[in-house]
Amino acid sequence: MSGLPATKQAAAPVYLTASRARWRQFRLQWHVLSRNTLQKIAIVYIALLVLVAITAPYIAPHPESIKGTASAEEVLKAPSWHHLFGTDEFGRDIFSRVLYGARISLVASVITVFLSVTIGCIVGVVAAGMRGIIDDIIMRICDIFLSFPMIVLAIVIAAFWGSGLRNAVIALAITGWPFYARLIRGSAVSVRERPYVKAAHSIGASQRSVIFRHILPGSIGPVLTMASLDLGSIVLMLAAMSFLGVGAQPPLPEWGLMINQSRTYFLSAWWYMAFPGIAISLTVLAFNLLGDGLNEVLSPRTRGRA
Amino acid sequence: MATNDHLRIRDLSVGFKTFQHFEPVLDVWELHIEHGEAYGLVGESGAGKTVLALAILGLLRQPPARVTAAELTLEGEPLLAKSARELRELRGRRISMIFQDPMSALDPAFNVGNQLTEVIHQREGLDKSEAGARALELMRLVELPDPEMMLNKYPHQLSGGQRQRVIIALALACGAQLLIADEPTRNLDVTVQASVLKTIYKLRQELGVSLLFIANNLSLVSTMCDRVGILSKGRIVETGLVRDVVRTPLHPYTLDLLHAVPRREERLGDENQKVFAEVDSTISRCGHYARCDARGPACEGQDVLPLTFVSATHGVACPQVTASLAVYPAAASPTEAREELPTTPAGTGGGD
């Protein structure tokens, strides 16, 4: 119950940019996001993961295991203090390999998502800006891409252009950008019509400032959510592609590849298959929780309703 | 306050727990409705009218809401103590609600007949054909044109007024004796408003139901109701018979409401416009403090602000008024007493 401003003199118009309104919102949203225990755990896990990814070669107990063979007599040993996750068919320490795999998965997925989002944003903004027929054509192209199940297209591309982690990343980025292009274009189009943008135009704001101070911040929300959810999916798809043989190639310690290699021995060496799988699941889980939290925070209706 | 009250509320508090704090929304000192009576509740948007309606029906989710009351009884039965199942029993059968926005209060996926017969069938146990007959009966009762055709229509195919009548029919479907009408004509065109209101009036005559009529318009309420309560920022600041409150309003807010209707003699732009200076309203628990031109030291403080009754039916929650009444007990009428208010009343100071 605050006091009301004097109405006799008109108060100076407050230039309510999208950015300013969003900053106010942001503080509340951060509060909401960080309150939820589950999200907090997810954030901690991801932070941990990033840490591991950066320091993997240094903290791994058996760094030689990462690429090369260790020792022949340590082959397929069960988990022990010496080898926390056991060893694989070459005697390599699985724990070290899993740690290094974090680096691979994280870097690969971040690059992929970054590429997809960047290309998608550019295309989407162009489409929204150009309107008319160019907009239509671009959207049809996106539709066509989106009518493929993403991983199938990625596998196809990787299969034809040669396997390997690099091509897998490129393939996934190629299959992924149309989604973001559509998303951004949709956002941009709706924000374009909003009153505060029209208001900005009406008081003579330049086209560029309108785009950057109003349209872009307004459309970014859903993109951020999807991007963080996407990180999880990309990790999964990368693992699947490696599992099939079109992604990472041996001797890279990519989690999906490790699971594939474990198949021959899975009747006797359960640890070989278990730990990489758990690693993938936990990582994707964390990304999904983060994305979920962002989603709730950025979506207006589901907050604190009676 | 006789014991044949249909609805009795004393000291009802409703608040919502948000992420950071607890927000009190309603603080109703006293409200009662006698059998067959129409009580009008007037207040601005955000004053808490719909919240009150939902609280009575038990439709507020208890976290995040919190509802407490010294008394909340329907024909003598306390409502807050009831279990979810018991509440479900009496909703529709004994007390029901007419919603404000007919478009959003109807399920868009089912046709009108379906929605009526569903309620009838579920609550009264009639079989399909009997329920259908009763539905037609109800539609005629609320004066819907061409009921047989209406049965198969979907909400989006009806006009606003027709939808509202369907809502009324739904509220009546199980024979509730206490109706809560939450701004039933708010979203309708003016001419349609009049027609729907006439229907409600007629229904009251025919069925003898008690009515809690919620509106933001005092003149509307005064035509439809016997008694009225003025709700400001969650608190009932004045209550009484309609003619008493309209002819001799006691609370400054009531005066504002009455003055808000431009009269032919006045012209907008005359200096009757209010100037709101910056006021720290946290020093008073009275919601009207910031906008009141009769502010005084008696208004400060956070203790309870009760309704003080100056007659059997007319009550007001304003420390200044009660103070002035204490200081000028011989005033001819409460309104006169108010007009003679000094800015710093000597003497008792403080309503209670």
Place this chain on the structure above:
Amino acid sequence: MGRFLVRRLGLSVLVLFGVLVIMFAVMHVAPVDPVTQYAGIRATPEQRVEAETTLGLDKPLVVQIGIYIKNFFSGDWGVSLMTKRAVLGDIGQTLPYTLELIFFSVILMTLIGIPLGVISANKKDRLPDHASRILAVGLISIPTFWLALALIDIFSNSLHLLPLSGAFSTTVGLLHPVTKITGFPVIDALVTGNFTAFWDHIVHLVLPVIAMTGIALGGTQRITRAAMVETLTEEYVTAKRSYGLPERSVLYRHALKNSVGPVITSTAIYVAQMIVSTFLIEEIFSWPRVGQYVATGVSKLDYPVIMGVTLVSAVAFLILNTFADIMLAIDPRVRIS
């Protein structure tokens, strides 16, 4: 409504063309030489020329695209480089088994996922909600192939409860073979009264179906919850409650019916994803033929096979999406707009 249908189907056909063009483009930008693939590394120049002609690579690009599209529609999807049999035929043989898997998975996922989502939405932010959500998110985070392997490890190896692989156990397959009527073992066995085979087949279905459902279940729960949470904020939900209708009615008859749109769309998407993961799962469970076929095709880079499988997925995906869009259009409100 009719006009909408026509427009939507027309759009699908257009997209299909686009899909084919893209496939073609991918194929031809490939740095790998299909001629070598076909004729082998040690082919003589004459054999290579012959291969070229057979593959039609000597004709101009536009003509090649034309031939490709024509072939697609006439059912000639090329010949597998390994099995030397028509790709379409190979895929067609194995489809019923795949469809069985998908069918049961969809049923399971709907029957479990939707109620979980409804409960979650109704009891939002309380214990049942948190539990369901963690379960759902957990499920969709697990890689399908790993889940399948883990299930096998636990239930087959350790507990010896369920069979390891195949659609039938060998003994049953030999002693009680199922006569082929529709091609769907479940139906055929039931219809011919072959209950041993029927039961055996069901038992063999359990693990693969659970593996497939697991992931999609999480998705269904989430989308149902999201849609329901939105719907539950609508006024008519409160209104129905105010008439004293039982909670079950309010939730399932009113709220759910109005939330069902996004659920259907995403179910279509999940089914499409199932088609993809089906290949993986079938391979892991040694389910008749498709899995093996595809996985080998991918790893050995058998292009016609890859193309064929991709086309099947894309077409199925397209059909499902169109279906979902049409279902959405049936909603009376969408029809008006």
